[in-house]
Amino acid sequence: xxxxxxxxxxxxxxxxxxxxxxxxxxxxxxxxxxxxxxxxxxxxxxxxxxxxxxxxxxxxxxxxxxxxxxxxxxxxxxxxxxxxxxxxxxxxxxxxxxxxxxxxxxxxxxxxxxxxxxxxxxxxxxxxxxxxxxxxxxxxxxxxxxxxxxxxxxxxxxxxxxxxxxxxxxxxxxxxxxxxxxxxxxxxxxxxxxxxxxxxxxxxxxxxxxxxxxxxxxxxxxxxxxxxxxxxxxxxxxxxxxxxxxxxxxxxxxxxxxxxxxxxxxxxxxxxxxxxxxxxxxxxxxxxxxxxxxxxxxxxxxxxxxxxxxxxxxxxxxxxxxxxxxxxxxxxxxxxxxxxxxxxxxxxxxxxxxxxxxxxxxxxxxxxxxxxxxxxxxxxxxxxxxxxxxxxxxxxxxxxxxxxxxxxxxxxxxxxxxxxxxxxxxxxxxxxxxxxxxxxxxxxxxxxxxxxxxxxxxxxxxxxxxxxxxxxxxxxxxxxxxxxxxxxxxxxxxxxxxxxxxxxxxxxxxxxxxxxxxxxxxxxxxxxxxxxxxxxxxxxxxxxxxxxxxxxx
Numbered sequence: 355x356x357x358x359x360x361x362x363x364x365x366x367x368x369x370x371x372x373x374x375x376x377x378x379x380x381x382x383x384x385x386x387x388x389x390x391x392x393x394x395x396x397x398x399x400x401x402x403x404x405x406x407x408x409x410x411x412x413x414x415x416x417x418x419x420x421x422x423x424x425x426x427x428x429x430x431x432x433x434x435x436x437x438x439x440x441x442x443x444x445x446x447x448x449x450x451x452x453x454x455x456x457x458x459x460x461x462x463x464x465x466x467x468x469x470x471x472x473x474x475x476x477x478x479x480x481x482x483x484x485x486x487x488x489x490x491x492x493x494x495x496x497x498x499x500x501x502x503x504x505x506x507x508x509x510x511x512x513x514x515x516x517x518x519x520x521x522x523x524x525x526x527x528x529x530x531x532x533x534x535x536x537x538x539x540x541x542x543x544x545x546x547x548x549x550x551x552x553x554x555x556x557x558x559x560x561x562x563x564x565x566x567x568x569x570x571x572x573x574x575x576x577x578x579x580x581x582x583x584x585x586x587x588x589x590x591x592x593x594x595x596x597x598x599x600x601x602x603x604x605x606x607x608x609x610x611x612x613x614x615x616x617x618x619x620x621x622x623x624x625x626x627x628x629x630x631x632x633x634x635x636x637x638x639x640x641x642x643x644x645x646x647x648x649x650x651x652x653x654x655x656x657x658x659x660x661x662x663x664x665x666x667x668x669x670x671x672x673x674x675x676x677x678x679x680x681x682x683x684x685x686x687x688x689x690x691x692x693x694x695x696x697x698x699x700x701x702x703x704x705x706x707x708x709x710x711x712x713x714x715x716x717x718x719x720x721x722x723x724x725x726x727x728x729x730x731x732x733x734x735x736x737x738x739x740x741x742x743x744x745x746x747x748x749x750x751x752x753x754x755x756x757x758x759x760x761x762x763x764x765x766x767x768x769x770x771x772x773x774x775x776x777x778x779x780x781x782x783x784x785x786x787x788x789x790x791x792x793x794x795x796x797x798x799x800x801x802x803x804x805x806x807x808x809x810x811x812x813x814x815x816x817x818x819x820x821x822x823x824x825x826x827x828x829x830x831x832x833x834x835x836x837x838x839x840x841x842x843x844x845x846x847x848x849x850x851x852x853x854x855x856x857x858x859x860x861x862x863x864x865x866x867x868x869x870x871x872x873x874x875x876x877x878x879x880x881x882x883x884x885x886x887x888x889x890x891x892x893x894x895x896x897x898x899x900x901x902x903x904x905x906x907x
Contacts, residue, residue, distance in 0.1 A: 441517070559572060596648050598649075675698045830851050834900060
């Protein structure tokens with residue numbers, strides 16, 4: 355697919371990388387030695403073609419404010435100056451726990467300009483979670499809203515590196531050594547002189563979800579932001595005329611993908627909706643009200659929409675839809691396509707990468723598949739020794755290591771050269787830790803986390819596949835599958851399910867569910883044991899913690 359470069363609309367650096375990505379089979383993408391998203395994208399846009407950068411929407415959908423690139427330039431400059439003024443220096447780590455409010459953009463971009471390494475965290479973090487993150491990185495700074503102050507106070511004595519405390523949107527003057535965000539910005543200049551920085555200098559850091567172990571710290575350098583060109587151009591399909599809306603918490607790496615880097619690299623306008631919880635009806639109404647053209651949501655959201663009558667809603671502004679995380683069943687895809695005229699394009703990537711596999715515009719979408727490798731990447735399904743797997747054989751999803759390195763690929767976990775890094779980088783590949791199969795046409799089909807694959811009586815079973823079948827049962831709203839040790843089979847498939855309201859677990863229901871799975875997929879995959887739960891253990895990002903369920907099993 356050819357992307358029109360739009361003349362002077364893009365920074366020449368961005369245009370050069372985009373041109374390289376459009377060369378067929380080019381996996382040796384050259385990035386500049388120096389790049390800073392704050393200056394080279396935000397400030398460039400403000401100075402050359404100022405427009406609405408993002409649309410702020412209140413929780414009730416009534417208050418709508420357009421914020422320009424020039425406003426964001428000056429506000430982020432004030433942040434950069436204020437950070438320096440209070441003693442927060444280049445190379446310091448700052449935990450940033452803010453909801454979807456303008457300050458989140460201002461702080462993240464201000465940190466980028468000043469060389470402070472931001473560590474975005476979800477508002478669901480507990481005091482224990484925050485302590486773990488501060489101490490793991492040796493963070494000096496926290497930037498939070500008032501509801502998190504009590505958490506910080508509870509653990510600050512256990513965080514010896516923590517020195518600076520900034521509170522945003524405080525209704526009353528902060529106490530002790532807490533600094534009021536607006537007050538320190540008001541005292542700061544809106545001019546900040548650019549300082550030299552390498553593309554390899556650290557920009558930010560994210561923690562992985564921790565589904566199978568403690569969350570890992572993933573450092574991302576400045577080139578990571580530029581690498582999201584492949585996310586924006588070839589998966590989100592962004593254009594300068596687009597109004598893009600990604601549904602994500604600010605603490606997840608998905609926010610960096612769809613709420614920060616990818617759309618702005620291509621001059622799109624974004625939606626910043628600050629609503630608590632999820633109001634499906636309001637979201638559908640806002641699509642029309644805001645004239646949203648490109649829309650990204652997790653599979654759970656599309657499942658909710660599919661249970662509604664979508665006829666009353668005008669969704670005609672949407673021209674492109676994407677999702678990621680797990681395959682959607684055909685019925686959900688059909689309903690959304692009927693309401694919008696758009697097919698949901700699945701994609702794949704990690705906290706450790708940018709988008710590297712996608713059902714992108716210009717290729718056939720195969721429902722249930724992650725798609726094909728994105729431009730700029732050699733992605734394959736390989737065995738433990740790095741050899742390509744046979745067609746439809748389960749193997750590791752891996753990214754070929756090249757020189758220069760694949761764009762957007764992290765250089766290693768913050769722990770240093772540990773076993774964790776050695777197991778990820780080997781045999782000339784980066785092993786993602788996920789497994790998949792590849793069909794004859796090069797489409798990749800997700801199977802599950804490598805640690806989650808169940809070996810039972812000689813069969814390799816994907817928990818993900820069994821969970822997807824279970825979710826098709828009318829009485830099941832959530833499911834998780836793990837392997838339970840068994841003397842005869844090695845392991846058996848055990849399912850944990852949450853039933854819809856009003857349905858009671860019975861022996862008869864268990865047999866019915868087992869028969870349903872046998873008829874829907876290969877019989878050897880059916881769960882020999884089913885446990886009923888009110889809820890399933892999850893990470894703060896909403897992913898199921900199978901490690902806990904394996905312990906229970």
